Amino acid sequence: MAKVIIQAVGDRLRRCSALGLAFTSLTCGTALAQPATDRPVLDWTFDSNANGDMAGPSFKTQFPQPDFVPGVTGQAWRSDGFSSSVFAPLRLSPDHGFTVQAWVALESYPAGYEKPVDEQIPGSLIQQAGKDAGFDIFVDAYGRWGVRISTASGTLRITAREPFPLYKWANVAATFDPATGAARLYLDGAPVGEKSGKPSSWKPAASDFRIAASWRGAPLGVFNINGINAAYDDVRVFDRAHEAAEIAAATKNVAPPDAQESLIVPTTRFAADLQRPVYHGMPPANWTNEPHGLVLRGSTWHLFYQRTPNGPYKTMMTWGHLRSEDLVHWTSLPIALRPELQKDDFGFDMKGIWSGDVVTGPGGFAYAFYTSVNHSATFYNPGISLAISDDPGLLNWKKVGPLVDRTGVDDFRDPYVWFEKGETRMIVGAALGGSGGLAYYRCANLASRSCWKRQPDFAPFRQMDIGSEIWEMPVFAAIGGGKYILEVNPIGGKVSKYGDPSTRGVYWIGTWDGATFRPDSLQAKMLDLLPGHLSPTVARDASGQLVGIGIVDERRTPEAQLRAGWAHTFGLPRVWRLLSDGKTLGQSPLPALTKLRLPDGAIQRRIEGVGQLPVGDLGQAVEITARFDPPLAQGTYGLDIATSPDGSETTRLYYDAERKEMVLDKQHSTLGKDGEGPQLLRGAYDEAAFGRPRDFRVFIDHSVVEVFVNDAAAFSFRIYPTRADSTRFAIRSSSRVGAEVQAWRLAAAPIR
Incomplete structure (x- = not known):
């Protein structure tokens, strides 16, 4: 993996010299303050100097150059979430104490293992730490954050009560005062936690001072998954503990701009990438797979999809969100749903927000049905959960919680929902003990979580299956001529990505009487002539035609995905229709693509x-x-x-x-x-x-x-x-x- 290290030694020498600091080497930041000073011993604004060089830090990135974006003032640095960091050697006196302060705009919490809470490895917003040394302002996959400080008399740990804010510029600060043994944590100039020990010195770490990367990695195959996906500005370290009034004063007259512009991935990151598509829909960076929940609200399309926002790997899925007026040009929006905890060690969707569906229902509200996964043997694991939005832009969602569990099937995932005869209907991809199939539910009153009732088999699945273990991402819709289409994506069993049969979408055309789907033929038809596209999500446009968007998945190694910094893309929107033979699906490119x-x-x-x-x-x-x-x-x-x-x-x-x-x-x-x-x-x-x-x-x-x-x-x-x-x-x-x-x-x- 190519790595670019950009250093501006001359600027750092001039900066530290101006501060009157002593040096132990010619690498800026190795300054040992003599004595404590009101001026920062490390000051990163990320603004270019007169010579066009960056003053202060060293940048680690696998891309051709570091990412720079609009900051709180001037320019900010943008991390990629998995490979990048900014660092410098830094020497602080164990007897002086310290203050560390920075502006951070966090797009997402660091990824985590799909394991219980006590097995997670948090990421670090800012740190100069080792196992038993230094300081670490940490944040985990659920947004829990705080600071750990190692002192001569023991470790002090402060955890904030509220999750770290997302999609806004936040000022975070931590201090330690050896004279009192007090550690303090601040957010936006206000204290959020304090821990007092005995008066004592603290234990500086011998490592570099670093932002956006933890002192302890979280390996997952070829990837590290606990990097920080954020923008940073005005990172400062002082060799004494500031008082609360000084922390507040540093933010009092600052009006941070909208962080959305700061979190846009600069076009420079992938400018030299020969493989990255330029007109296909996809997230700005990192991982995606199945799109789902395509829904038209007024004249605006919304597409929800599986996303790992922190890197080109799959773990602890969130729901990404794209918006479009024409299904051709897309805008990336904040993550719609993410894993959360309701208790210190448990949440019903703590392991991941897996695929589902979004529909417009009673009152014009949007209803998101999704597969929620946790680490319980009994509590809705997996389950189908519900979130509701009354926001016209579908930016804000309120989780209702689990609705049904997998009682009656071996496993299930990926609900598809529609309204019929005053009821809500739902099919869920299922494993039936020897074949794939569907679990089928009806609900007469969406206001009641207990309304969902399991129904008899939706179709003769065992006769229809192609040798799989489970069906995923089902779609069911009227297709014309009094016929319906059932499309699914079988996996497992005899089916594999590169096998025969291969992982791909299959479908049946048949009739529907409101209770049972009867395929005209039990033999599945292939959605595509050749494998490579799968898991479409569908919705009707304003004219009533059915539009599908699937995924065109990667056919290259994880190492290549790591080097690229992104993985997978959505397919072009296709118009679905029933062909004249009355038994075959026809697919055409969306006419708007001609623009x-x-x-x-x-x-x-x-x-x-x-x-x-x-x-x-x-x-x-x-x-x-x-x-x-x-x-x-x-x-x-x-x-x-x-x-x-x-x-x-x-x-x-x-x-x-x-x-x-x-x-x-x-x-x-x-x-x-x-x-x-x-x-x-x-x-x-x-x-x-x-x-x-x-x-x-x-x-x-x-x-x-x-x-x-x-x-x-x-x-x-x-x-x-x-x-x-x-x-x-x-x-x-x-x-x-x-x-x-x-x-x-x-x-x-x-x-x-």
């Missing part, structure tokens, strides 16, 4: 010939349409995409007319070594339902490719070209073919 087309350099050409027929080069964000006229009845035809000038990197997607299979050849997609999974994939294609492949519509967005055939069949996948010039595309066929080709560069739609 991304840029006219400059657009291509419109007639291509004729055999073999590879070059068309053009429009970069890494492109839409290509190719209409084969007529489509071949024998042989193969399709496109080569993401091709380098020398052909060392290229991806082929084509139709095998004789075998009636769609083929994806990724054997030369990348020169890198980070890819996972099969590189040659074949998927059955139903010509009777979709028609012989004539129209190919391909969206390329750096590492994400989405393909629509005949405006009806679809599949999505990942490629990871290493070359910036792997951007050419061509028509390819085994015999003479004609094709009308159009292509456009697509505009970036960055997430704010």
Whole structure:
């Protein structure tokens, strides 16, 4: 992993010299104050000096440069949540005491293990600590925070009563006075805790002073999960204990700005990333997986999704939140739901806020149904829990608590909810002891938590299953022609990510009488022609058409995800409809995606010939349409995409007319070594339902490719070209073919 260490030794020397401090080395911050002074011995404003260098600290980051954002005054430093920190050597006298003070805007609490509270390893907002030395202003995965100070007479620990504030600039300070043995903790100039010991010196740590990284890591595979995801400004250390009035005075006349702008991930972080999509929906950084709870409120769409906001790894899930007016351009909003504790050692969703659904119900309120997980053997573990919002922007939620547990099934997760005949209906993906299936519930009165009643089997699951252990992320909706679609994502058992059967969405078309879904055929159909896209969430737009958004998951190693600093992306929105055969789902790209087309350099050409027929080069964000006229009845035809000038990197997607299979050849997609999974994939294609492949519509967005055939069949996948010039595309066929080709560069739609 590349690491960038930026040091400004000269500035620190000048700064410390101006303070009249003695030096033990030429590395700024190694100053031992002689004697105690009212001036800070460490003062980080994160503002550039006249030479453009940063005064004071050293920056550790795996990205090309540190992140800087608007601060309380001037500029602030933005941590990435998992790899970055700011540090400097610092020498303080054990007899003088100290004050440490900083402005912090915290986006999220540090991640934790999916383990009981006493096994968590907190993160550190600010620390110069070891196991039995120094000071540590800590915060854990539930927002509990405080300070630990090691003294000659023992350890002093102060824990604040209220969780550390999120999404706002907060001034945090801690002091220790050897003369009285008193330690104090402050928030926004006001005391929040005090602990007194015997008058004694304290025990400084020999390590560096550091912000945003703990003295004790929390490893999870190749990741460390207890970093801090925040912005910092005006970090100061004094070699004496300030009085309460001095702490208050430091914040009295400061009006911190809105922290939202300070928590936006700067575009510079991923500017050089060849793999990161630019017009697909996704969080600004770090981890996402299943989207869920797509809901239209007025003219605004809201999308909720699984998120780890602190790094590109999965643990202790929260609900992320995106907003859009057109399903194309998205704005990132504060986390909607996060694990919490109701007691010191227990919370009903303490282990994670897993997937679910959001619906608009009685009174116009929004109801979020989610899978809550804890560490109890008996109390709703897992359970389906409810949160309610009366906020038009769905920013504020009140948790109601668990509604049902898994009684009657081996395991369950991921509720899907709808209203029918004055009742609320809910299906939940379930493990039925040998197969996947669904648990089905009805509720006549949402105001009562005890209204939910388990119903007989929703459908003949054991006959429908494809050999899985459990179904996830169910979707059930009217699809037209008096028919309904049931879509699920089976996992476990014979199903695995790269196996046969592979992890992917499957569906059935059938009828619904208000009590039982009867599929027209017990055999599941594949949602996509080839695996790579799964777990869609659906909602109806203002015109009543059904829109689905799924996830296009990673096909590269955890090490590659760590280096990237993000993982997974959402698929493009698709319009769902029932095809004319009355038994097959049709999927089309959302018409609004055409607004991304840029006219400059657009291509419109007639291509004729055999073999590879070059068309053009429009970069890494492109839409290509190719209409084969007529489509071949024998042989193969399709496109080569993401091709380098020398052909060392290229991806082929084509139709095998004789075998009636769609083929994806990724054997030369990348020169890198980070890819996972099969590189040659074949998927059955139903010509009777979709028609012989004539129209190919391909969206390329750096590492994400989405393909629509005949405006009806679809599949999505990942490629990871290493070359910036792997951007050419061509028509390819085994015999003479004609094709009308159009292509456009697509505009970036960055997430704010």
